[in-house]
Amino acid sequence: MQKLIKNGQLTQDYWTILREATGPEVLNAVPGKNFIVPLKFWKLYREDLADYAGEVAIWLDSDENVNDIGSELASFSLIALNFPIFSDGRSYTNARELRECHKYEGEVRAIGDVLRDQLYYMSRCGFDAFDLRSDQNPENCLTAFADFSTSYQATTSESSPLFRRR
Amino acid sequence: MYQYDKYDHQMLAERVIQFRDQTERYLAGNLSDSEFLPLRLQNGLYIQRLAPMLRVAIPYGLLSSNQLRKLAFISKHFDKGYGHFTTRQNIQFNWPELEDVPDILAHLAEVEMHAIQTSGNCIRNTTTDQYAGVSADELEDSRPFCEAIRQWSTFHPEFAFLPRKFKIAVCGTKIDQAATQVHDIGVYLIKNSNGEVGFRILAGGGLGRTPVIGQEIFEFVEKRHLLTALESILRVYNRLGRRDNKYKARIKILVRETGVEKFRSLVMQEWSQIRDGPQTLTEEEIDHCKSFFVDPFYMEKDDAPEELTAALKNDVLFSSWHQHNVSEHKKSGYAIVTACLKETGVAPGDVTDIQLNYLAELADEYSFGEVRISHHQNVVFADVEQSELYAFWKKLKTKSLASMNLGLLTDMICCPGGDFCALANAKSIPIAESLQRKFDDIDELKNIGNLRINISGCMNACGHHHVGNIGILGVDKKGEEFYQVSLGGSSQNEASIGKIIGPSFAQDEIPAVVEKIIEVYKTSRQNKEPFLDTYRRIGIEPFKEKVYAKTD
Numbered sequence: 003m004q005k006l007i008k009n010g011q012l013t014q015d016y017w018t019i020l021r022e023a024t025g026p027e028v029l030n031a032v033p034g035k036n037f038i039v040p041l042k043f044w045k046l047y048r049e050d051l052a053d054y055a056g057e058v059a060i061w062l063d064s065d066e067n068v069n070d071i072g073s074e075l076a077s078f079s080l081i082a083l084n085f086p087i088f089s090d091g092r093s094y095t096n097a098r099e100l101r102e103c104h105k106y107e108g109e110v111r112a113i114g115d116v117l118r119d120q121l122y123y124m125s126r127c128g129f130d131a132f133d134l135r136s137d138q139n140p141e142n143c144l145t146a147f148a149d150f151s152t153s154y155q156a157t158t159s160e161s162s163p164l165f166r167r168r
Numbered sequence: 169m170y171q172y173d174k175y176d177h178q179m180l181a182e183r184v185i186q187f188r189d190q191t192e193r194y195l196a197g198n199l200s201d202s203e204f205l206p207l208r209l210q211n212g213l214y215i216q217r218l219a220p221m222l223r224v225a226i227p228y229g230l231l232s233s234n235q236l237r238k239l240a241f242i243s244k245h246f247d248k249g250y251g252h253f254t255t256r257q258n259i260q261f262n263w264p265e266l267e268d269v270p271d272i273l274a275h276l277a278e279v280e281m282h283a284i285q286t287s288g289n290c291i292r293n294t295t296t297d298q299y300a301g302v303s304a305d306e307l308e309d310s311r312p313f314c315e316a317i318r319q320w321s322t323f324h325p326e327f328a329f330l331p332r333k334f335k336i337a338v339c340g341t342k343i344d345q346a347a348t349q350v351h352d353i354g355v356y357l358i359k360n361s362n363g364e365v366g367f368r369i370l371a372g373g374g375l376g377r378t379p380v381i382g383q384e385i386f387e388f389v390e391k392r393h394l395l396t397a398l399e400s401i402l403r404v405y406n407r408l409g410r411r412d413n414k415y416k417a418r419i420k421i422l423v424r425e426t427g428v429e430k431f432r433s434l435v436m437q438e439w440s441q442i443r444d445g446p447q448t449l450t451e452e453e454i455d456h457c458k459s460f461f462v463d464p465f466y467m468e469k470d471d472a473p474e475e476l477t478a479a480l481k482n483d484v485l486f487s488s489w490h491q492h493n494v495s496e497h498k499k500s501g502y503a504i505v506t507a508c509l510k511e512t513g514v515a516p517g518d519v520t521d522i523q524l525n526y527l528a529e530l531a532d533e534y535s536f537g538e539v540r541i542s543h544h545q546n547v548v549f550a551d552v553e554q555s556e557l558y559a560f561w562k563k564l565k566t567k568s569l570a571s572m573n574l575g576l577l578t579d580m581i582c583c584p585g586g587d588f589c590a591l592a593n594a595k596s597i598p599i600a601e602s603l604q605r606k607f608d609d610i611d612e613l614k615n616i617g618n619l620r621i622n623i624s625g626c627m628n629a630c631g632h633h634h635v636g637n638i639g640i641l642g643v644d645k646k647g648e649e650f651y652q653v654s655l656g657g658s659s660q661n662e663a664s665i666g667k668i669i670g671p672s673f674a675q676d677e678i679p680a681v682v683e684k685i686i687e688v689y690k691t692s693r694q695n696k697e698p699f700l701d702t703y704r705r706i707g708i709e710p711f712k713e714k715v716y717a718k719t720d
Contacts, residue, residue, distance in 0.1 A: 091329025
């Protein structure tokens, strides 16, 4: 069953997440696939990865900082941010900084412990793709984005705080 | 006070629907305990020792008479006929049924109330001085800025899963009654050398296991930068605050471990990215917030009218109450009255549905239909005509609302403790009661003078024991309840953390221990110095000697 929501719809996932990777050979074992690799892995092997036939994106854990990605940030079509557990809120800050400070326009994907009741806040912080935890009901999750119709703050999804719109 | 517009109403209605759905999914078994936990907490719902507890937000302590009536209704229909005002100027209900909570929230929404973010690891209710806007010594009314903060912090998507809870206080009065320095963020309205009013912002204060006074992060920020400055601090905290140990997760530990200089530079780095951004307050928005806190329709009246002076002369009890419970108002002919909820035999902060309804009636009749809840768990009528004080006092008396012990030893801060709270190590309400019974002579209480006793049933310090002149903390010793006593704490302008006097005591020893402490104070005080000044002058030793002296 599809469990990736992108731009408000359930969709086919063309990416494979490498949760752990020892060396660049793991990619070459399956040529042509699109991989999301750990930021550390990419930093270590970026030259080896340059020749890889498929596309490579990165994911950051919640204790990593998007400001450490470096100048190639804009070259990724996708950056994934991990929720080791849904109650770890650091990736919300990373998402906003990607969008608002780095003006990143590619896909920002939530991975890990991604649950229905956090989707709305995630979307407000700039996530536009959600790799749901396998036990989540995808149809029900689609309704989460309409939990609220407006918001007080200026965030990624609404560039103007309510007090400037009232 | 602030009036909801269609946006506020809409979001609140959507929140009620959202939580109803979450509760249904939980009860149907589609949401695990651990996943429902932060959702219910961010709606103020705890699972307590005996029943769920629902904490309802009272933004910066301000309540209308309609809201009071709704709280009375809820306590009567969904609880056991009473509620409990907390040290965050909120009210909590100790006996609702989990299934009823969505309905209670719907009732609250009718009067623009809710339980949003009254618990959980998010930004909690912003508090302020209970005399804001009417105090004679105020630089500027803090409430418009509290409202701006309320809106900014409500449903803030980035800060719903912080390392730990986060509390903000704002103070615009000279005498700080808001315990501003022991908050995660403390905001003072100040005037800079150019005569411009803005904010001085502290961070890293807090009570709990490790009590700390906040440190200055922004020496002066212009009003328009308030929200971006706060957001920068929160962002640094969200990213770097410890998540490996619940007891080291508050911002005070981060500031201490990072060092205030480094922490400040991290905040400035964040601030440089969002300063002047869309969240910058506009002139119009500041005016808009201020428009909800304009003076009521005061009449031109003189101070000390005949009705008052005569009553003060003729009625000793009234005069005694007036001396402690009535404060100076900025407008001549008016007074600030505090109804002290510290009657002997009643848990501090507890209020019945009958009292709530009566408070509403009195607010309508005497104080423009509004009251404030103080962090000392009392109820303030901010705008009472001096000529009406005597009549007002007589009415308070009919519903046990005229305790004349405001600011005195028996006006204690006390958490619900082991009688209700699942976290508590020890009971706290019986300690408060034993002290009220020991010190039941009003003349003696007045002789002792201003003194704060704060009682917490555990390290989490909901009863602010660290900043009590005398602090009492319940501790668990091999399954038995003991009490640790500290001296010299204060949450006022010269804030300080109390010092532990020595080994802890059994419950029944506490009244005698406090009595000995008071004896040392009375024999050592010079002129009319209050307890805290004597303590600061003579130190802890004389108290220690007396308290632990062997009886022959």
